[in-house]
Amino acid sequence: MKKILNQPSAYVDEMLAGLCAAYPEHYTLTHPRVLARTGGARPGKVGIVTGGGSGHLPVFLGYVGQGLLDACAVGNVFAGPRVADCVDAIQAADGGAGVLTLYGNYGGDRMNFEMAQEQLESDALPLTSVRVADDVASASPAERDKRRGVAGMVLAFKVAGACAAAGHPLATVTRVASKAAQACRSIGVALTPCTVPESGQASFQIADTEIEFGMGIHGEPGLWRGPMKSADALTDEMLDLLLPELQLSTGDRVAVLVNSLGATPHEELFIVYRRVAQVLAARGVRPVMPLVGRYATSMEMTGLSLTLMPLDGELETLLTAPADCPFWKI
Amino acid sequence: MKKILNQPSAYVDEMLAGLCAAYPEHYTLTHPRVLARTGGARPGKVGIVTGGGSGHLPVFLGYVGQGLLDACAVGNVFAGPRVADCVDAIQAADGGAGVLTLYGNYGGDRMNFEMAQEQLESDALPLTSVRVADDVASASPAERDKRRGVAGMVLAFKVAGACAAAGHPLATVTRVASKAAQACRSIGVALTPCTVPESGQASFQIADTEIEFGMGIHGEPGLWRGPMKSADALTDEMLDLLLPELQLSTGDRVAVLVNSLGATPHEELFIVYRRVAQVLAARGVRPVMPLVGRYATSMEMTGLSLTLMPLDGELETLLTAPADCPFWKI
Numbered sequence: 001m002k003k004i005l006n007q008p009s010a011y012v013d014e015m016l017a018g019l020c021a022a023y024p025e026h027y028t029l030t031h032p033r034v035l036a037r038t039g040g041a042r043p044g045k046v047g048i049v050t051g052g053g054s055g056h057l058p059v060f061l062g063y064v065g066q067g068l069l070d071a072c073a074v075g076n077v078f079a080g081p082r083v084a085d086c087v088d089a090i091q092a093a094d095g096g097a098g099v100l101t102l103y104g105n106y107g108g109d110r111m112n113f114e115m116a117q118e119q120l121e122s123d124a125l126p127l128t129s130v131r132v133a134d135d136v137a138s139a140s141p142a143e144r145d146k147r148r149g150v151a152g153m154v155l156a157f158k159v160a161g162a163c164a165a166a167g168h169p170l171a172t173v174t175r176v177a178s179k180a181a182q183a184c185r186s187i188g189v190a191l192t193p194c195t196v197p198e199s200g201q202a203s204f205q206i207a208d209t210e211i212e213f214g215m216g217i218h219g220e221p222g223l224w225r226g227p228m229k230s231a232d233a234l235t236d237e238m239l240d241l242l243l244p245e246l247q248l249s250t251g252d253r254v255a256v257l258v259n260s261l262g263a264t265p266h267e268e269l270f271i272v273y274r275r276v277a278q279v280l281a282a283r284g285v286r287p288v289m290p291l292v293g294r295y296a297t298s299m300e301m302t303g304l305s306l307t308l309m310p311l312d313g314e315l316e317t318l319l320t321a322p323a324d325c326p327f328w329k330i
Numbered sequence: 331m332k333k334i335l336n337q338p339s340a341y342v343d344e345m346l347a348g349l350c351a352a353y354p355e356h357y358t359l360t361h362p363r364v365l366a367r368t369g370g371a372r373p374g375k376v377g378i379v380t381g382g383g384s385g386h387l388p389v390f391l392g393y394v395g396q397g398l399l400d401a402c403a404v405g406n407v408f409a410g411p412r413v414a415d416c417v418d419a420i421q422a423a424d425g426g427a428g429v430l431t432l433y434g435n436y437g438g439d440r441m442n443f444e445m446a447q448e449q450l451e452s453d454a455l456p457l458t459s460v461r462v463a464d465d466v467a468s469a470s471p472a473e474r475d476k477r478r479g480v481a482g483m484v485l486a487f488k489v490a491g492a493c494a495a496a497g498h499p500l501a502t503v504t505r506v507a508s509k510a511a512q513a514c515r516s517i518g519v520a521l522t523p524c525t526v527p528e529s530g531q532a533s534f535q536i537a538d539t540e541i542e543f544g545m546g547i548h549g550e551p552g553l554w555r556g557p558m559k560s561a562d563a564l565t566d567e568m569l570d571l572l573l574p575e576l577q578l579s580t581g582d583r584v585a586v587l588v589n590s591l592g593a594t595p596h597e598e599l600f601i602v603y604r605r606v607a608q609v610l611a612a613r614g615v616r617p618v619m620p621l622v623g624r625y626a627t628s629m630e631m632t633g634l635s636l637t638l639m640p641l642d643g644e645l646e647t648l649l650t651a652p653a654d655c656p657f658w659k660i
Contacts, residue, residue, distance in 0.1 A: 001558070002521050002539070002558055002632070004561045004564065004594060004601065004634065005561050005601055006601065011601070014561075014600075014604055015597045015598075015601055016600075017600075017604045018601055018602070018603040018622075019600045021603060021604055021607040022603050022620045022622050023620075055595075055597060057595065057596035057597055058596070062596075189334075191332050191334075208332065209332070211332065230335070231334045231335050231336050231344075234334065262593060262595055263593035263632070264334060264630065265385075265387065265524075265592055265630050266387035266392075266624075266627075267341065267345045267629060268334040268345075270344075270345045270347075270348030270349045271334065271335055271336065271344045271345055271348055272334060272348070273351060273352050274344055274345075274348030275348075277348070277351040277352070290352045290353075292348070294624070297596075299595040299598075300593040300594065302593070302630060304334065326622075327623075329659040
């Protein structure tokens with residue numbers, strides 16, 4: 001396996017050790033698989049917790065930080081976190097004002113967070129939950145609650161985190177997290193897989209000449225597989241899927257995230273962003289604080305995703321508010 | 331070619347268009363291949379100019395920003411910038427206090443910047459030049475001026491940029507840039523190549539089971555080629571090359587940059603950083619503001635580099651001073 005690691009079984013724990021060694025002022029492990037903000041829960045602030053499989057940095061744990069998340073339950077690569085770690089993460093984020101669990105719509109993550117919440121029900125800790133399900137390729141609009149959560153999650157983290165940092169109560173933080181989750185839409189394209197350390201196997205198989213449009217970040221099936229297209233053709237096809245689900249008209253403002261799934265370089269993200277900006281400009285729609293980079297990855301997978309989130313005044317204020325984690329400073 | 335692009339010949343220009351569309355408040359093209367800070371040269375501030383081939387984002391152009399660089403001459407992928415663009419970049423950075431050209435030690439870049447400086451000699455514009463030559467694999471200590479410039483360049487940009495932003499004169503900015511360039515040492519390891527758009531060819535050939543230790547970022551020959559080793563073994567071997575050239579002893583402070591060459595994921599950079607921190611701690615050496623991420627890449631090349639720069643008080647103050655470009659905020 002040509003990856004830079006020691007024992008594959010130590011991949012996640014050694015990654016966590018390095019992350020905390022690099023940024024001790026930001027991150028503290030409160031349990032072996034629970035990462036929380038250094039200094040503990042902020043008294044009186046609504047806590048926000050996420051969790052999920054490893055292999056997606058900065059998602060999930062990277063977004064623990066000022067104006068973002070308070071704690072994260074960390075699973076193995078591409079595997080949901082344990083229930084006990086979800087419980088511990090929620091407790092680590094409890095500053096006395098309640099806790100929102102905010103995570104992607106994957107079976108394992110959902111089941112384990114729901115079991116954790118059940119365990120904590122007797123603790124008189126107010127708990128709410130919002131799941132992000134933004135991948136338009138994964139189910140039809142009529143079955144939106146079956147969609148997977150992908151990079152749109154990052155926008156929901158940002159909006160909810162800013163709301164909590166501003167001192168709003170749990171109901172408000174939950175409402176804006178839900179508003180962001182409802183508003184965002186994403187679509188991805190995959191070129192090459194990554195290698196999962198524990199198995200040594202590629203996350204999916206694909207021919208040297210083929211790409212898969214709409215593939216999920218763990219290699220879940222997409223909408224079509226075929227030969228490479230131009231960047232502009234791919235971008236237009238992504239926008240053709242996203243825009244009909246959004247109500248964007250002249251004068252509207254939108255968050256735009258062009259996200260590398262890992263190996264796809266910044267150069268190519270900007271080629272795609274250029275086209276997105278052209279198409280939006282032609283409709284009179286204005287991108288706000290465009291995000292172009294690696295925000296939600298699958299290790300060294302090649303490909304990218306495009307996320308749009310129409311903004312009202314509240315979402316725009318929260319999206320552009322200050323934030324500070326080692327992966328994202330605003 | 332499985333890359334996200336349109337016409338390969340348009341790769342660089344479309345990248346530049348997207349970059350400037352995403353961050354118009356930061357970047358302005360003053361010529362088709364000259365990127366400068368929006369708002370123009372800062373009157374009374376020493377200008378800092380760099381340049382080099384494309385395909386290395388954030389190097390070179392990405393580091394144009396507050397507390398960093400003022401302008402950049404942009405070449406084709408892995409090709410030096412044109413002389414005329416070096417001239418224009420120097421002029422774009424001229425705020426009346428002189429200009430430092432600060433770039434990596436590559437033949438083409440050096441020749442073209444030197445020709446540009448000759449052309450400008452009659453302009454009464456004070457010009458100095460510092461080249462970064464930090465790659466220990468590329469020549470022996472006795473031939474340091476033959477070494478290539480790699481990720482250490484980013485530390486030199488940061489230090490010089492902070493010095494210029496603080497209002498120091500050209501002689502001081504040049505002195506600290508030179509001090510940083512003299513102080514830093516880097517070494518890389520390559521796992522897989524990238525594809526050069528214009529040719530459609532891989533930047534080098536390597537077997538599925540092999541890595542090349544010490545390979546340059548364009549595929550220049552390294553020190554050995556052989557089977558994969560563990561992350562800790564590779565890290566130790568990198569440190570065994572870097573540390574003997576540095577005079578680090580207990581209580582010393584050092585800048586550490588663990589840099590992905592593109593595809594290598596953050597997870598693996600942290601596994602390496604963990605080992606670096608362990609080895610430095612055993613020597614009583616303290617990392618200052620560790621940098622772990624993609625700072626100098628070769629598009630989707632897999633591999634990483636390790637850079638160390640021992641710090642005195644002046645370098646540490648400049649390294650940790652505020653900076654702001656879309657790729658790096660401090």
